[in-house]
Amino acid sequence: MPALTSIRTSEGKLEIVNQLLLPHTVEFIEVSTIAEAYDAIKSMKIRGAPAIASLAALAVADYLTQNLQRASGPEWFGSVDAFREHVNVILTYLFTARPTAVNLGAATRRLSRKLQSSIDAGKDPRAIAQDLIAEAKEIDAEDVGRNKEMSKHGGEWLVERVKSQGGSGEGLNVMTVCNTGSLATSGYGTALGLITYLHETGKLQRAFYTQSTPYHQGSRLTAFELQSLNIPSTMLCDSMVGSLFQHHNIHAVAVGADRIARNGDTANKIGTYNAAVLAARHNIPFIVVAPVSTVDLEVADGSGIPIEHRPAIEACLVRGALYPTTLDANGVKQQATVMVTPEGLDGVYNPSFDVTPASLITAIVTEKGVAVKKEGEDVFDLTPIV
CATH class of the missing domain: 3.40.50.10470 (Translation initiation factor eif-2b; domain 2)
Structure with missing residues (x-):
């Protein structure tokens, strides 16, 4: 079995394995927008404090890369103040996806500090974007070494x-x-x-x-x-x-x-x-x-x-593969979500x-x-x- 991974980047695409489908189906889904990154973290398609920090950082890098490649660039590239305000809104938004995991906050604060230091160095928005992209990729890359x-x-x-x-x-x-x-x-x-x-x-x-x-x-x-x-x-x-x-x-x-x-x-x-x-x-x-x-x-x-605190319904449901194993037309295990509690519980902790x-x-x-x-x-x- 190949080495497991939660995030992969190739050919300009940022993808995560949908952990809600594991272990029965290994499905990588593309994360191409900040909103999709937020949803992946919030819905726990990706989870684990270091992994969600890496995804948030890489999503920012991917977003900035996409905008750098645009011929004219977005309006918020027009001034340093507009660039700073736009990026800070994104970082704040991503941080709210999972508030307990401090790694996510550490990653967004680190990017915010890099944003400010690049501004203080007198760089223009495009150069600042390049600095943020490099910092975001470093946040992801350094994780494996420190884990070992x-x-x-x-x-x-x-x-x-x-x-x-x-x-x-x-x-x-x-x-x-x-x-x-x-x-x-x-x-x-x-x-x-x-x-x-x-x-x-x-x-x-x-x-x-x-x-x-x-x-x-x-x-x-x-x-x-x-x-x-x-x-x-x-x-x-x-x-x-x-x-x-x-x-x-x-x-x-x-x-x-x-x-x-x-x-x-x-x-x-x-x-x-x-x-x-x-x-x-x-x-x-x-x-x-x-x-x-x-x-x-x-x-x-x-x-x-x-x-x-997660939504109450999550504690009432279990998702898994049908048993005995049932394959669909593509040979993939069929999965289902079932409720294991009575409907309409008035109290779920x-x-x-x-x-x-x-x-x-x-x-x-x-x-x-x-x-x-x-x-x-x-x-x-x-x-x-x-």
Whole structure:
């Protein structure tokens, strides 16, 4: 099976894999406008904090490239002030697509800073556009390298921790939540990257992953990625985590993050907090793996992290392939969306994320290293890893 990817650019086209159809259908859809990029992020055709940041940046680059190629150029190319106002409106619009994921905000702010620095340098709109295009492509390109760095840091830290407690550092069992692999990033992944690194270095025995309701990103996407990488793995429902910890030797839980507050409180896919509480009860290390761009030093603690609530209907529906498998005229698996609840429920609680307090987190890993709490403290000093 070819390497999985969430975004591809070729022949002047920007495309994403429609993650709502995975794992049964691999369909790439073109994103040719800013509005289409916004919709792809908002509707979760693409998801994962690093991936949506990359798409937003590349969509801006594609938009500017299209306008540079126009013979006369649009009206907002007519002055620096008009150009700045137009681009800032676009960046603000894209940022509102998914407010919890700090990477999206980091990407739009980075482009805004480049916009201002190019203006301050006295450049004209066309030159400023070229600077923004280069910066946007860099935002996407640097993701794979940093993912491999953090995966190595986290994997080696876990191996040494197990050894320090009398273990061999081999035959490790690691559980994860949601999807944090190549489909959630520009490649390799964060928490799933750590698991991949342990597999590649011969230290992993088995990966465990939760279904991750309500969108089943674990059972749909993580399962698909682990299968493609030939990594031994086992799926469990979100409510089975406690049972898993009771009956199996789990060496760590590794999760990603959509935002990390200054004290180490971490927002991640709903169900992460549950897993952290159970991990603490069973003395299992709980590791957060995320890029520096996910750390938001302007937010003191988890109470300041905005939590996105998805439409209630999403928690009532499940989409998948018909079973037994039914193929259409083109040999593609037929899929359907079904309702698993009574119609007209008057109350549905459907947050996308929860916040795990720093006190339940053992280590936070970025591409710059591993942070642990000082003895007797419940919060992190993230200074060395941001």
